[in-house]
Amino acid sequence: MVNADILDDLKTRLIAHARSLGFATVGFAPAEDDPLRAERLDSWLEAGHHGDMDWMEARADVRRGPQSMWPEAASVIALGMSYAPSVDPFALEDAGERARISVYAQGGDYHVTVKKALKALARWLVAETEKLGLGAAELKVFVDTAPVMEKPLGEAAGLGWQGKHSNLVSREHGSWLFLGAIYTTVPFAPDAPHEDLCGSCNACQTACPTDAFPAPYQVDARRCISYLTIEHKGPIPEEFRKPMGNRIYGCDDCLAVCPWNKFADHAARNKAFASRAELAGPRLADLLELDDAGFRALFSGSPIKRIGRDRFVRNCLIAAGNSGDASLMGQAETLSHDADPVVAEAASWAIAELKAVP
Known part of the structure; x- marks a missing residue:
């Protein structure tokens, strides 16, 4: 021993x-x-x-x-x-022409x-x-x-x-x-487990745009925007498209509203995760122009690269449909003929939404 x-x-x-x-x-x-x-x-x-x-x-x-x-x-x-x-994750909530990328993927x-x-x-x-x-x-x-x-x-x-x-x-x-x-295999003495300090707070539950929490401490990934924009490969179910807003990769809402964040030691942030300027609120119009080579170049060294251009552009088209920005119509019409059927379907949805804008 x-x-x-x-x-x-x-x-x-x-x-x-x-x-x-x-x-x-x-x-x-x-x-x-x-x-x-x-x-x-x-x-x-x-x-x-x-x-x-x-x-x-x-x-x-x-x-x-x-x-x-x-x-x-x-x-x-x-x-x-x-x-x-370093900035409020909700800062771009009402900036429809801009894309919201989860904090963790901006660096x-x-x-x-x-x-x-x-x-x-x-x-x-x-x-x-x-x-x-x-x-x-x-x-x-x-x-x-x-x-x-x-x-x-x-x-x-x-x-x-x-x-x-x-x-x-x-x-x-x-x-x-x-x-x-x-x-x-080294038998280190264990530390004491941490106590649960959530108390009666339910801020994360009520903040979820898609009601992804069937109960406290449980998440139904099928309703989660992070899952839908990153893991899900097919068309985004229509019931979740409007709640997605301008979120194109992940969602921080349930994390960002947690009251314990006011005690977060920002000085402890690893510099490797500092937001890249081009990912801290990119224009949807620029992202919709990406072909496969452009996508790979922009997201080199980023976790976003793993979902591929097609899934990413699908997400951007949902955001475009939610933007109210008629200037995106032309790009959506071009993408409605995309070789990927999921991208083409998302583009058609975006067109219908943009046409309905007063």
Whole structure:
């Protein structure tokens, strides 16, 4: 058994090193599977709330907990990087000719930044355990793309709590954290899980434009604008088109209204996530001109690139139809003949909406 004092010292130094790599918060959780978390996942999937995200169901068996994926895991290091916005996410709400892009996607791709820092921290941990004569630590690093429930693990590690919008909320960083996790064979002592501080507040529930919350702490992805604009590949269901407004990639509403954001430490924001000027409120007219090459060039290094030009232009056409801006009619008419049938259908809808403008 490893001396507890040695592990405590290693833990302290790991936290300091993680902060030097750009992480704003660090915590430690047990690696054992949590039956309650697994039960909630199963219920969510059974209700169909994952929509077309078949990958959630396909690997549900290993998503249930750390040791379901890797039985040798002894502890989990949960980490968060801040992307606290420098401007009000609602600032462009009434600017119909402009596109609203979710705060998290206005800067560099978080997958790249967080994973690079996680790998650097992992290398440091391996070297330190070897120096201490503990043998090289075994570990696995994860950022969003693996079957890992980062938010429940973040809560278990004391980073914050899963709010009624289902995202993690931190007392120090509000709703603005990118999460990563390291599973390791090093048996770090766990931190205390964070208490739920939502209280009677339901601001996130009432702010949702599409009523995506069937109950507090539950989200039906099929009704969520983030899901519809990013994950959903077909036509946007008509009942959600008007509520989308000018949101073309993601939605911040349920996060932005959280009262805990007034305590967010903006100085802790990682510089890699600072908004690019061209993504902080682009003109719809410019975005509707994008062909595949133009789309790839504009969104190089951005998480937006992964949805492709067709899905992106579909979203922009819905925003155009909601804009009341008749000057977009010509572009919509051109796109009504697009090779992609989903784009063409969205263009026809936009034309009908723009013709109806008084």
